[in-house]
Structures are given as C-alpha cells and as structure tokens.
Amino acid sequence: MVETFGDDDSETKFARRLGLAGATNIGLGAMLGGGIYVISGIAAGRIGPAIVLAYLVAGILSVFTAVNYAELACSIPKQGGGYTFVHDVYGGSPAFATGWFLFIGNTVACGLYSIAVAHTLAVFIPGSTLVTVGIIAFVLVIITAITNAVSVKGVASVLGILNIAQTCVLILFIGAGVFFIDSANLTTLVAEGAGTFEFIATVSFVFISFVGFEMVTTASEEIKEPHKNIPRAIMLTILIATIVYMLATFVIVGIAGYENVATSERPIADVFILFSGKFGYFLGLAGMAASNYAALNATFLASSRVAYSLGRDNYFPKALQKVHPTRKVPLQALLLSLIIASAVALTGSAEFAAYLADFGYLVGLTLVNASVMGLRRKNLSVQGVFKSPFFPAFPILAIVSHLILVPFLHIEVLILGVIGTIFGVIVYYGYSKGKKHTHKVRVLTLDEARQEYPPFEMSILKEHFDINEPFEEELELSLKDDCEELAVRKKEENQEIVPECEEVDEKAEKDAPEEVDSEDVSEDKEDECSTDEVNPDSKLEVIEEDAESEND
Numbered sequence: 048m049v050e051t052f053g054d055d056d057s058e059t060k061f062a063r064r065l066g067l068a069g070a071t072n073i074g075l076g077a078m079l080g081g082g083i084y085v086i087s088g089i090a091a092g093r094i095g096p097a098i099v100l101a102y103l104v105a106g107i108l109s110v111f112t113a114v115n116y117a118e119l120a121c122s123i124p125k126q127g128g129g130y131t132f133v134h135d136v137y138g139g140s141p142a143f144a145t146g147w148f149l150f151i152g153n154t155v156a157c158g159l160y161s162i163a164v165a166h167t168l169a170v171f172i173p174g175s176t177l178v179t180v181g182i183i184a185f186v187l188v189i190i191t192a193i194t195n196a197v198s199v200k201g202v203a204s205v206l207g208i209l210n211i212a213q214t215c216v217l218i219l220f221i222g223a224g225v226f227f228i229d230s231a232n233l234t235t236l237v238a239e240g241a242g243t244f245e246f247i248a249t250v251s252f253v254f255i256s257f258v259g260f261e262m263v264t265t266a267s268e269e270i271k272e273p274h275k276n277i278p279r280a281i282m283l284t285i286l287i288a289t290i291v292y293m294l295a296t297f298v299i300v301g302i303a304g305y306e307n308v309a310t311s312e313r314p315i316a317d318v319f320i321l322f323s324g325k326f327g328y329f330l331g332l333a334g335m336a337a338s339n340y341a342a343l344n345a346t347f348l349a350s351s352r353v354a355y356s357l358g359r360d361n362y363f364p365k366a367l368q369k370v371h372p373t374r375k376v377p378l379q380a381l382l383l384s385l386i387i388a389s390a391v392a393l394t395g396s397a398e399f400a401a402y403l404a405d406f407g408y409l410v411g412l413t414l415v416n417a418s419v420m421g422l423r424r425k426n427l428s429v430q431g432v433f434k435s436p437f438f439p440a441f442p443i444l445a446i447v448s449h450l451i452l453v454p455f456l457h458i459e460v461l462i463l464g465v466i467g468t469i470f471g472v473i474v475y476y477g478y479s480k481g482k483k484h485t486h487k488v489r490v491l492t493l494d495e496a497r498q499e500y501p502p503f504e505m506s507i508l509k510e511h512f513d514i515n516e517p518f519e520e521e522l523e524l525s526l527k528d529d530c531e532e533l534a535v536r537k538k539e540e541n542q543e544i545v546p547e548c549e550e551v552d553e554k555a556e557k558d559a560p561e562e563v564d565s566e567d568v569s570e571d572k573e574d575e576c577s578t579d580e581v582n583p584d585s586k587l588e589v590i591e592e593d594a595e596s597e598n599d
C-alpha cells in the first residue's frame with residue numbers, strides 16, 4: 048500500500064492505544080461539559096421548555112455532519128480530523144481555512160470549559176469575582192496542558208474516570224429530579240416573546256454541545272481499527288449526549304422554571320439544591336467540575352492535533368509537527384494551544400467563549416461536509432468501509448443547516464469572526480501560500496496496512512496521493528521507477544514483493560534472472576494484486592519520494 052504523509056524530520060509517529068471505549072470517552076468528554084452544566088440555563092431562559100426540542104434539533108443536525116465525518120475518517124484515517132479530510136481532498140486554501148476555523152473552535156472551547164470548572168471552584172472562595180474565575184481558569188488550562196503532554200493514553204484514562212463520575216451525577220439528577228417536576232412549569236412550551244428567530248438562535252447557541260464527536264477523528268492515528276471504531280464512537284457519542292441533554296433540560300425547566308435558571312452559571316447544581324439540599328448542590332458542583340474538566344482535556348487534545356496537522360503540512364510553522372519520541376505527543380502544538388486557550392480563559396466569560404467557539408465550528412464543519420462530495424467525485428473513498436447513506440443528501444443537509452445557523456450568532460461574535468477570518472487570510476497569503484509543501488510516499492507491508500484498512504480490502508490496494516492534481520502524473524511515474532528498482536532488489540534477495548508495485552508484471556517477475564530488464568515490466572497491465580499472494584511476514588524498506596508543490 049502506498050500512502051503519503053507530511054514531512055516529519057523526526058520520523059516519530061503516534062501509537063494506536065485507544066479502543067472503542069477510549070475513542071467514545073474522548074467524544075463524550077468533550078460533549079458532556081459546558082453544553083449541559085453551563086449554557087443550558089441561559090438557553091432555557093431564552094425559549095423556555097422548548098429548550099428540550101432545541102437540543103433535539105441540534106442533535107439531529109449534528110448527525111448529518113457526523114455521518115459525513117465517519118465516512119471521511121474511514122477513508123482518511125490520519126491525525127487532524129476535519130482539517131486533514133479537506134486537505135487530502137481539496138488541499139490549498141480550503142484546507143487552510145478548515146484547519147484555521149476548527150483550530151479556533153477547539154481552542155476557544157478549551158477556554159469555555161476551563162471557565163466552567165473555575166465557576167465551580169470559585170464558590171468556595173469568598174468574594175470571588177470574574178477576575179477570580181479567569182485566574183482559576185488560566186491555572187486549569189496549564190494543568191491540562193501538562194496532562195496532555197504526558198501521554199494520550201493517560202488523557203483517555205482521566206476522561207474515562209471523569210465521564211463515569213459526571214454520568215453518575217447526571218443519572219442521579221435525572222432519576223431523582225423527575226419526581227419533583229412541577230407541571231405548572233411546563234404549561235407553556237415557548238417563553239413569552241420567543242419565536243422562530245429565538246428558537247433558531249438557541250439551536251445555534253447550543254450547537255457547541257454536540258461538537259464532541261469531531262474530537263474523535265482528530266486522534267485517528269491513535270485509535271485501534273479506525274475503520275470500525277471511529278464510526279461507532281461517533282454515533283455512540285451523539286446518541287448518548289442527545290438523550291442526556293433532553294432529559295436533563297426537561298428536569299431543569301420542570302423543577303425550577305425557565306425564568307429562574309436564565310442567568311444561572313451552574314444550572315444543574317442550582318436545581319439540585321431545590322430537591323436535595325446542600326448535598327445535592329455540592330454533588331451538582333462535583334459533576335459540573337468533572338464533566339467540564341473532561342471536556343477541557345478532550346478538546347485540548349483535539350486543538351493540539353489540529354495545530355500539529357497544520358504544522359505537518361506547512362500551513363503553520365513546521366516545528367508544530369514534532370512528536371516527542373517517547374511520550375508520542377506533539378509538545379510544540381500543545382504549547383500553541385495553551386497560549387491561545389489561556390487568553391480566552393482569562394476573560395472569565397462562558398457565554399462569550401461559547402458563541403465564539405460556535406462560529407469557528409460552524410464555518411469549519413461546513414467545509415468538512417463539502418469534502419465528502421469531493422471524496423466521492425475523485426474516487427478517493429475506500430471500498431468496504433462506512434459510507435454516508437442516501438448520498439449526497441447528508442452533505443447537502445449539513446452544509447445548508449450550518450449556513451443557516453451562523454447568522455443567528457451574536458453580532459459581537461460575528462464581528463470577531465470576521466476579524467478572525469481576515470487575520471486568517473493574512474496568515475495564509477503572508478506565510479502559508481508561499482511555502483513549499485513536501486509529502487513523502489511510504490510503502491506499507493500488508494501487516495502495517497491492515498492496522499488502518501479492513502482485511503477484506505487488502506486484495507484491492509489503492510494508491511492515495513496527498514498532493515495537488517497537477518503533480519499526480521509526475522509522482523506516479525516516480526513511483527513506477529521506484530517499484531521497478533524495488534523488484535530488482537527484492538528478487539536478488541529472494542523476497543516476495545508487496546503488491547503496491549502494481550506496474551510490475553508478475554510473470555516477468557517470476558521468470559526474470561537476478562536483474563529485471565525494462566522490457567520485462569508491462570506498462571499496460573494493471574491487474575490488482577491479491578493478498579493471498581503476499582507473505583504477510585515479509586518486510587519492506589520504506590521508500591520515500593519527495594514531491595514538492597505549492598498551495599493553490
């Protein structure tokens with residue numbers, strides 16, 4: 048199997064240590080945080096009991112994108128998530144724009160979750176102010192960066208523990224709280240004065256609550272059997288989160304009434320105290336701290352992986368692509384995420400951070416959804432793995448829904464979004480566009496390829512090129528020459544040849560003496576190799592061919 052990847056001087060790669068549970072924990076860790084423990088009260092205050100429907104609609108809209116993500120992740124199981132998908136399909140400015148906006152969304156979301164945890168801790172500090180919250184959030188971001196710098200497996204373990212803790216709190220809150228619901232609080236479906244505009248605006252506001260599934264794909268190179276575990280983890284994450292959000296907001300509004308939680312910074316804890324006293328209040332605070340710290344860790348991991356990918360492809364400084372040789376984490380990318388997330392954390396404003404993160408996600412995900420159509424059109428989709436059903440329905444629905452939600456964000460956030468977009472254009476044309484983008488070609492053995500692609504696909508080995516179209520023919524010719532040289536060398540060593548070299552005639556290969564003449568190589572024959580002709584134990588040296596191209 049021949050694949051391409053960004054230039055990495057250190058040659059240090061990620062280790063696949065996350066199974067289905069670990070991947071799902073990353074998604075849930077990012078989802079079940081600020082979405083329910085922080086912004087649910089503010090959202091309920093805007094539209095009343097209809098907040099339950101708003102979360103349902105947001106969940107359905109997320110499914111449109113999640114299905115597309117699952118297909119992309121199976122065909123392009125590489126680090127970086129949505130950015131990497133667009134980069135491999137379109138490259139150039141669309142790839143940079145996607146990475147830019149998703150990096151903004153992830154990094155600002157880190158600030159949101161750190162602020163949420165800070166609000167729970169500030170309760171125990173007499174006379175605490177917004178400045179106090181900002182300082183606590185800043186310290187939490189630093190602690191999170193250190194945790195992520197140790198090991199991704201350690202992060203997954205922390206997420207697993209925190210998810211169990213906060214899930215228990217939510218189950219207790221929903222299970223016990225349902226018996227204390229006052230039907231009088233549910234007589235009006237929509238808050239007074241709220242209409243269609245407010246409902247759509249609220250859906251846009253709570254959309255960040257469902258972006259956690261995107262975090263799963265940013266760690267694709269660290270997930271075992273990605274073609275199976277990534278789609279499952281994505282769907283499990285959205286299903287579980289949607290059910291939890293709807294039930295929890297139903298209990299919040301049913302017990303306290305939407306007017307009483309409209310300004311609450313700790314809605315779960317503030318409602319908990321109404322039916323279980325101080326014990327419930329502190330239990331709610333504990334759940335809020337656990338869930339948001341889990342979200343902070345998961346989102347910080349995702350943010351650093353997007354920065355790593357942008358550095359790998361030379362859109363950001365190449366230093367960001369360095370992976371620590373023993374810890375297997377991108378330390379420089381973590382540092383960049385730390386700096387920006389810390390700045391957001393110091394503001395102490397959860398609502399501002401939520402809106403700004405929403406802007407980054409909605410714009411970035413729109414480009415990702417469009418890349419599915421490019422994937423199909425260019426025939427880059429791997430056969431036999433998960434595919435978006437009813438194509439192109441899901442990509443179109445996702446794109447349209449995101450474009451509708453963006454204008455409903457706060458005007459201040461839209462202004463900041465435009466400023467961020469202009470700054471991104473400056474970075475792209477001032478730094479990224481003029482850079483050379485080097486991609487290596489790597490020949491995988493059958494065993495190595497099986498780790499990323501399903502076994503039944505090994506009989507149809509495909510070549511994936513991570514460069515711009517005008518250079519594909521040149522690279523293919525170079526690959527052909529390398530394959531012929533490899534055939535000679537391996538024949539001399541009496542070793543089997545891995546079927547990546549499709550241009551080499553099998554018959555000529557068997558009959559040839561120690562050297563293979565060029566006429567023994569059939570340029571017209573394109574028979575695809577079968578896996579049962581390959582010795583899975585045979586090893587190949589890595590062949591690398593640099594192909595330099597400039598961005599569009």
